Amino acid sequence: MTLPRQIVRVAESVWELPPVVRPGMRVPVRIFATRALLEAMDDAVFQQAANVATLPGIVGHSYVMPDAHWGYGFPIGGVAAMDPRHGVISPGGIGFDINCGMRLVLTDLVREEVEPVLERLVDALYERVPAGVGCRGFVRTSPSEFADVLAQGARWCVRKGFGTDEDLRRTEEHGTLAGADASAVSQRAIERGANQLGTLGSGNHYLEIQVVRPEHVYDAALAEKLGVSRPNQVALMFHCGSRGFGHQVASDYVDLFLGVMKKKYGLEVIDRELACAPFQSPEGQRYWAAMRCAANMSFANRQVILHRIREVFADVFHRDPADLGLRMAYDVAHNTAKLEMHRIGGTPRQLLVHRKGATRAFGPGASELPPEYRDLGQPVIIGGSMETGSYLMVGVPSGESSFFSTAHGSGRTMSRTKAKKAFRGRELQHRLHAQGIYVRAASYAGLAEEAGPAYKDVDEVVAATAQAGLSRPVARFTPIGNVKG
Amino acid sequence: MRYEYLDEGVTADVTLRAEAGDLEALFTAAADATANLMVENLDEVKPATARSVELEADALDLLLFRFLGEMIFYKDAESLLTRAARVKIEAKNGGYRLRAELRGEPLDPSRHRLAADVKAVTLHGLRVEHTAGWSATVTLDV
Numbered sequence: 001m002t003l004p005r006q007i008v009r010v011a012e013s014v015w016e017l018p019p020v021v022r023p024g025m026r027v028p029v030r031i032f033a034t035r036a037l038l039e040a041m042d043d044a045v046f047q048q049a050a051n052v053a054t055l056p057g058i059v060g061h062s063y064v065m066p067d068a069h070w071g072y073g074f075p076i077g078g079v080a081a082m083d084p085r086h087g088v089i090s091p092g093g094i095g096f097d098i099n100c101g102m103r104l105v106l107t108d109l110v111r112e113e114v115e116p117v118l119e120r121l122v123d124a125l126y127e128r129v130p131a132g133v134g135c136r137g138f139v140r141t142s143p144s145e146f147a148d149v150l151a152q153g154a155r156w157c158v159r160k161g162f163g164t165d166e167d168l169r170r171t172e173e174h175g176t177l178a179g180a181d182a183s184a185v186s187q188r189a190i191e192r193g194a195n196q197l198g199t200l201g202s203g204n205h206y207l208e209i210q211v212v213r214p215e216h217v218y219d220a221a222l223a224e225k226l227g228v229s230r231p232n233q234v235a236l237m238f239h240c241g242s243r244g245f246g247h248q249v250a251s252d253y254v255d256l257f258l259g260v261m262k263k264k265y266g267l268e269v270i271d272r273e274l275a276c277a278p279f280q281s282p283e284g285q286r287y288w289a290a291m292r293c294a295a296n297m298s299f300a301n302r303q304v305i306l307h308r309i310r311e312v313f314a315d316v317f318h319r320d321p322a323d324l325g326l327r328m329a330y331d332v333a334h335n336t337a338k339l340e341m342h343r344i345g346g347t348p349r350q351l352l353v354h355r356k357g358a359t360r361a362f363g364p365g366a367s368e369l370p371p372e373y374r375d376l377g378q379p380v381i382i383g384g385s386m387e388t389g390s391y392l393m394v395g396v397p398s399g400e401s402s403f404f405s406t407a408h409g410s411g412r413t414m415s416r417t418k419a420k421k422a423f424r425g426r427e428l429q430h431r432l433h434a435q436g437i438y439v440r441a442a443s444y445a446g447l448a449e450e451a452g453p454a455y456k457d458v459d460e461v462v463a464a465t466a467q468a469g470l471s472r473p474v475a476r477f478t479p480i481g482n483v484k485g
Numbered sequence: 486m487r488y489e490y491l492d493e494g495v496t497a498d499v500t501l502r503a504e505a506g507d508l509e510a511l512f513t514a515a516a517d518a519t520a521n522l523m524v525e526n527l528d529e530v531k532p533a534t535a536r537s538v539e540l541e542a543d544a545l546d547l548l549l550f551r552f553l554g555e556m557i558f559y560k561d562a563e564s565l566l567t568r569a570a571r572v573k574i575e576a577k578n579g580g581y582r583l584r585a586e587l588r589g590e591p592l593d594p595s596r597h598r599l600a601a602d603v604k605a606v607t608l609h610g611l612r613v614e615h616t617a618g619w620s621a622t623v624t625l626d627v
Contacts, residue, residue, distance in 0.1 A: 042496065069496040069497065070494070070495050070496045071495060071496075071497070071498075071609075072495055072498065072607040072608070072609030072624055072626070073607075073608075073609065076496075076497060095626075096604050096605040096607075096626045097604060097626075132594075132599050132602060133523050133524070133560065133592060133599040133600070133601070133602045134523075134560050134561060134564045134566075134592045134599075134602070135602075136564070188558055188562070191558075191561075191562040192558060192561040192562050193561070195561075196561065201602055201604075202601055202602035202627070203497075203601060203602065203604075203627050204497065243561075244557075244561035244562075244604075247557075247604040247605045247626070248558070248561075248605075250605060251554055251605045251606070254608065255547075255550075255551070258547070258608070271608075271609070272608040272609075272611070273607055273608045273609045275608070412496040412497045413496070414496070415491075415492055415493060415494060415495075415496050415499075416496075416497065416498070416499050416601070416627065417490040417491060417492050417499060417500075418492045418493075421492070442599065443598075443599050443600045443601070445525060445598075445600040445601070446600055446601055449601070485602070
């Protein structure tokens with residue numbers, strides 16, 4: 001891949017494209033990547049990040065994370081902060097899967113205790129946490145209850161007995177975004193999503209049983225404070241979002257914004273997927289309220305999935321999950337927009353930070369963190385491919401250079417269509433089994449699309465975030481069981 | 486009418502290209518391409534039930550965007566896998582109106598080889614073009 005000729009190295013694993021690579025850029029593009037990751041990036045990432053730099057109200061830079069790849073509108077792995085007074089909000093800067101995120105759950109069990117029952121655990125998780133096309137969840141809600149889910153998120157689940165206060169405390173935003181207004185949501189979105197509470201979905205969504213090998217703990221003191229303290233400790237990690245509900249909210253508002261963007265607000269965008277509205281406009285505020293409903297649906301979805309995991313472990317081990325040390329480590333989203341305070345030139349300013357395929361990573365001391373983590377920095381969960389591994393990191397003070405944002409996964413290098421031609425799902429399942437990873441998949445074609453070689457090297461992505469000063473690795477998690485959507 | 490999925494393009498999603506002799510067949514092909522991403526053995530989807538669809542848009546590409554959105558809606562809201570039938574498109578008030586039926590049946594994992602769960606139709610590179618025949622390019626978020 002030839003790099004844009006204007007690209008300049010700013011520091012180790014930090015690169016910049018000046019605001020001249022395309023007309024209308026208001027800010028430069030800043031890319032966080034090792035040279036190898038930079039050279040492997042799709043050309044479209046640079047073009048899309050430059051397009052984002054033209055959006056009204058953008059502040060600082062249009063940022064690109066090391067796992068970035070070609071998306072629609074924004075690159076996946078794109079971050080853009082807007083001035084909420086005169087800037088825009090863009091659903092394309094958040095993604096269709098609103099508040100899609102990662103949840104890490106720890107246990108006091110070690111590999112030797114889990115391996116004899118691994119297949120039973122994975123089979124039971126596959127049964128209890130539905131995955132794949134059109135799957136339906138176990139939670140049945142009346143229309144008024146579903147409205148409560150949209151308003152209260154994970155807090156609704158805990159009230160219904162699907163979790164604990166500790167789960168909420170260790171969820172970003174306590175699992176509930178305030179200001180979610182169900183009247184901003186279409187009936188169609190509700191019809192699409194009301195049956196999907198407790199489902200994984202498909203694509204790159206998964207639920208894994210993982211092990212932390214002793215050689216994969218990079219900061220033992222931090223790891224211990226975050227609950228990773230035993231050699232070969234077993235954890236669960238899962239990745240899913242707001243399901244059809246969030247997809248419909250995003251689709252509805254992209255369509256609405258297209259209609260009003262130019263006619264009503266005189267806004268022109270380079271790519272229609274950057275459809276946007278002024279944040280302070282009635283349409284912008286309605287999307288903001290609807291987006292938070294979808295975020296709450298997503299927090300609730302991950303919360304009831306955690307409840308199912310507890311049920312499965314209780315059934316298989318015939319013990320109370322709390323006795324097994326099964327507990328939330330953290331839940332953090334990577335497709336979202338948030339109003340946050342950041343310092344610009346030493347002055348605190350409120351910004352609307354869009355993160356699409358990027359994780360918030362506040363440094364130590366942030367008031368948003370639960371007390372037990374406040375001195376450590378915000379936990380960041382990086383989901384790798386099912387063949388490689390995933391990471392727990394924490395935010396660091398120097399993360400202010402990206403408005404405290406970091407990577408979200410390993411990032412694809414191969415298109416789904418190409419991967420499906422290159423790999424066979426059943427063969428992959430057998431190969432993984434030989435490597436000690438037991439996989440149950442809703443679809444073999446879908447499994448093939450998620451083969452390890454379709455992704456970037458997650459170790460390199462994590463190293464890039466550390467070199468660029470965005471986040472610090474704590475431990476690496478190796479999969480032994482996987483439920484694939 | 487025919488369709489294919491492009492190897493290159495938006496990495497984590499799927500770009501389809503459909504071609505047909507007329508606009509109605511083009512929309513039918515694009516609908517099949519969308520359905521075929523969700524179910525591998527599309528011929529196993531029996532037209533047991535139908536939902537009528539009536540839509541308007543200022544431009545043909547947005548009409549297709551909304552039409553495919555209907556299929557995705559029924560997949561989640563009613564667990565229905567559908568194919569397009571009786572597609573009729575006419576010019577109206579400077580824009581276009583579509584009437585069609587989505588025919589199909591509830592998804593059944595014992596008969597339908599299910600594949601990707603399509604989340605949304607995107608506007609990325611969305612095109613409906615008239616050259617010798619008609620062609621459409623659509624990127625779906627999966």
